[in-house]
Amino acid sequence: MTFTTDKILERAACNLLCHHLDTADCYANPSWIPRFKTFFGIFEAYGYHKLEISGDQVKKARLDSQQRPALLSPPHNLGSLLRFLSVSMKKRQLHKAYSRGDVEQFAVLIASLFLDRCLLPLSITVHECLEWILNSFREQEWKESCERIAISLAKVERSNVNCLKLTRSLHGRENRMKCLQSLVALQYFWKIANEKTNPGVWNILSVLRRIDVKRKAVDFGSLYYQICMADIWLWSNRNLDAERGGLEAWLFFLKSCSFQISSTDWRPYATKVRNHASYLVQVYQCHYQADDYEET
Template sequence: MDDPLDFELQDDLLVPLPINKKRKKVIGLDDLLNEHYKEQEKLAEKQKKQAKKKAKANEKKKYDDEDRKEAHLNRLVEKCHNQLKAFGEENEIPVWGVEVFGEQKPFPRLDFPDLGSCNFIQSFLNNRLNSVVELAADKGDSFLEGLLVNGWLSKLAFLSGHVEKPVALWAFNSMLYSSKEELQNSSSDFWCEILSSGNEADQFSVKVDWFPEYKDLRSALDTYGFLFKFSSSAAHESSDSNNGGPPQNIRAWIRFVTYCCRIKSKKAILSTIEAEEIVEIIICMFLDRRFQGLLVLLYDCLQAVVDYFTDQEWCSSCENVAKFIACRVSEDLNCIRTVECVSEDSSRCRQLRSAIAYQTMLFCFDGANNGEEILKSLDAINLKHKSCDFFKLYIHLVLAKNWILSNNSVEDNEVIHEMFCSFLRNCSTFISPTDLRSYASEVRHKASYLLNFSV
């Protein structure tokens, strides 16, 4: 009876509302802050993911750009390579350098002097101080070496005022043939002290019973394996060959020659012809790349030998040396090396530099008889023709520059000067900056520099 009637079920207004058993929660300020912080974290996380995604896209784009640039560069290199091929295959240009020392001979045996024949050593043996040293005649070799290495041999020589022949000869041979570096240096110091003693125009401070001659110096070079028949036009040997090279004693040899040339007023050890040969030998040593650590010694020695000649001797000797060098050096970078190894610090060296360059150019231009014919041949070169050898032209340009600008008498010659300027103008004007042939840019730049700053 209590059940609702059918029409009551169809009436929405009569249907009772459902009872909401959940209680409404009161929202506080802390809840709002927490909700705000959660939203901020979600937003930050979303931005972080987007930044990572963007960074990956940028990195991929960067790699793609680099790949495109690399591909573009490869195409450019290939294009340049093909353009270079259009000029023909470039010949390999060797660097300067010739080995002027061959196989060494065995060094001679060092004979120690007889102590009984040396007065100052005998006086030391008879001195009461010998009771402390206890020197015996059979220990003369170690005793002399000790005196030499410790510098006492030269002090005893200056105190006694005398260097006897056995001691002088032994010290000379020790300098040139000893395998002990300390003994070489000490022997060299001993002789240099003796040679540099006294006044310039006076005698030595000590009396020296024996002086070496040029044959002794030449014999040492022969033992070292120096090639006196040297010619760079022959087949070049590799600079890396294990030929042994110059011995350690060559330092002492160069130093001794330097001092010998500085004492001409006291003792003339070299004749004019021998001094000429020394100049030729030193210039040849400049061609050996293994001597680059001795350049200072070589420069000093060359200057000393050049100053050894008298004014009357030098004119003919300079030309003789220049002809000797010119006919033995091939038309490559070695002939430039022989010119530029001669310094410009003195008038004689500049004259020698000019003479070597001139004689070398005469040798290169076989039909030329004088400087004007050389410059006419240079001026007639067709710089735009494909057959133009810019490497040889560069060599001729450097040689002409040293020949003319290192000699005041040649530079003041108006005809030579004008012809040289014409040649420089041709090189700086008719060689295109885009000419890719070997040494074309070097010739153009050097000619422009000489034309604007030197001539």
Template structure:
């Protein structure tokens, strides 16, 4: 071992190790280095200012776009306000309520349905003793279930046709069930039973069924009274409250209408209603048309209207048509409801068209005080200044629709050249004297309807 070599413990001891020799020389910072650092800092500051300037410019552009949008919105608002003020210059437009009247008020309690004594009914006894009963095994102990089962399954009407006779207890029970049962199936089955036995004998192979009891009109009227029908309603805001909490008519009203139709169709065999009663039924049906809750029954109501109008004899109809028209004209208000009254009367038959014309005419007479004839009505209409700012185009529209139906639904009017020419003059006034730029409520409707009638109804 060489004496100059370090010992083993000297090699392992870190403190005894000689520090490494740094052969690098310290760099001397010159003027050029300082300048470079200075310019580098200036570039950074300049870049920072550019970013800040760019951000400010972008913010100004966004603010400017917002200002432009606000300016456009303000400009549009000013234009709308200007148009509104110009329209307002024509006069304040009144709020026009939709058509519709509540013709049913508070209902009364339905009467209790009493089942007949089955032991006293020969019809049912014959069925119980028949061999067919062995198939269904019905007994008379449970009379209500027994009779309802016969009714719903159609056996009751079949028995009536087989026997050719229905006793009073059965028909009374079936009638009351039709009008007052809360079970829809029973109500409809009772209605089918009555329609079947009333129409018996119409077909050649079917003999008429003898019925021991016929309901009177007072029974039908009593049912409407229990349903809450307002026989003497006058049009006012309370009754016209379409959002009323009062519940509407019960579903039995459908069966009531079907029964009336069946009674009307057998007029040649039996006159069930008197002339006055038939007139009141027409008035009731028209009132039902005015209640919006019956819009789902329009087809059934139309069928009933056709049937009851054709129920009258020719002699009866001459006076009854005018009586009905006068009653309706007095009862219905002179707004959109009177138009609905006219339009609910079908034009399918000559009698319905005659009634439509009569109702329109009587309503027009009630619109003008002191007017007693058709010529005076048309003269009053043609004398209206349509260019006057105070002209009520809403009433003009109502009068136009009423006049149209009065004249065009009555074939006899065409034989009166004076009335016809005055009507044509009235249409020309409405079509030509109302400016196309007149934007008041109902002014365009009057002008367009009059123009249409001139081109497609008068000179066709």
């Protein structure tokens, strides 16, 4: 399935394996189910490096340009592999072939695939696979595992552009996907701010309110990505709706960016910060019934 050049044979093998996961024999004898080392070996053959959950060092998942030429399409058979992995995770509680640590590593690896532009044709498949991986965690496992996955993903990429791309790719209607996106955004926010992670509405707002956009030495590039990450985290944070003072402070900061930055400001990212702040003001005022939060 993973290395054949015959597409018909590939799909037939994938259908057979997925069907076999639904049989009773699979749960009685799950030894045939490929373990995570086998999956990682296949991904490495495709050109991806292994991602480690434990420890301070997390290697970046990427295509190895020295071993593979530039790809204009997804690695061969990757779609079938992701489909089989999705079905395996769907049945994880029955066959119990994967440990909690295995699933965490799968989540980090699959989420990092969003950074590969050649996988855009498979973006829906990658997204669905990640959802099944996250849903395979037990309730008692989820909270701690979600935090570990978010911390690991924050170490995968250093570029702010890719950090934002990865965070926005973690969208979805599933609560667990939303939770992961929120925690990843929080990790990236503090990473960009170069400060220790300190969750809380007012902790984030205190960092943003220290920035004076009138100064010439403002790094509007970092500010733009901080605003984006703060928006993702605050939007999914239920405490913002309860803490009216926090919402007012957030709107006040956005309005200050919108009003104090001129449309003719030629500093890098200045107009981008201004336009995005203006847009967010409209969104939050519309969602939270702005009349109650207008400054007098």
